[in-house]
Amino acid sequence: MKVLVTGTAGFIGSHVAMKLLERGDEVIGLDNLSDYYDVNLKHARLARFKDHPGYTHIQADLADRAAVEAAFAEHRPQRVxxxxxxxxxxxxxxxxxxxxxxxxxxxxxxxxxxRHHAVEHLVFASTSSVYGANTAMPFSEHQPTEHPLTLYAATKKANEQMAHSYAHLYRIPCTGLRFFTVYGPWGRPDMALFLFTKAILAGEPIKVFNHGRHKRSFTYIDDIVEGVLRTLDNVPGPNPDWRGDAPDPASSQAPYRIYNIGNEQSVELLRYIEVLEQCLGRKAKMEMLPLQAGDVPDTEADVSNLIEAVGYRPKVSVEEGVRQFVEWYLSYPAHR
Structure with a gap:
């Protein structure tokens, strides 16, 4: 297939692009290389596949309407x-x-x-943050998500609703994936595992919010990529069981689906830090702090719908995943 992947210089996007290329797909990559974090890391991610004969790179901002229209018109991706x-x-x-x-x-x-170029299937990133003030565990796609606690979560909730309207009006098959906490090699430097590793190696204290007592569905990048590709290959149709008198937030009469994608086993932050200490062979100096504004105490993913739809099964334990990250971190030239 010819697949447009946006965010190919990003953490998840670079891994998805690599896996698509490895299996023989053609990838059109689009990224604006923003300076929100180290651009050198983004260039290093791209360098792994930018010269691949199946890859075409476009540096553009999605907010640039003309640039996005030109990318679709010129390359005509089958899926996105x-x-x-x-x-x-x-x-x-x-x-x-x-x-x-x-x-x-x-x-x-x-x-x-x-809409204008007959794309067969759009898979888009949402987030577990849309569950917001919801406290029922595990988080299920069938639960309401009307109370986001951050602007980021609100924009992702808006994405889900916008995609549904296009699926309904123009019959564009759309699948949203609510990512839970993703980690692994080539990860983002503003996320906990990267920050903790850097600080521990430097002998500096790490900031442990909520005194380390909150839990997250930490999910290794390879498991996430496997789920994304399985979803991309599974084009949704209308739901024959949809009921207008009791609509399901996860499905629709339109060709539209929402799935959680994450690890069903939540891990307490203190355990996550303990595993990191073991992999680094060093103890962390911890500055215990209260829960940050906008954070939720726990996340736990119910991924039964994705398991049923595409056979998604996370395989990598936190112990193995953190070890893989540490090995990459120590080998990455910027940290030598």
């Missing part, structure tokens, strides 16, 4: 994996406008490209 977004929950307090520009306006341009 939309992973580009302004990431980070807390950065929105400093720069809220970029979230709307990238995550909402940019997504509209992707939807319009799919």
């Amino acid at each position: 994996v939309h992973l580009a977004a302004q990431a980070g929950v807390r950065y929105a307090a400093q720069n809220p406008h970029v979230y709307v520009s990238s995550n909402v306006t940019g997504f509209l341009h992707v939807l319009e490209g799919c």
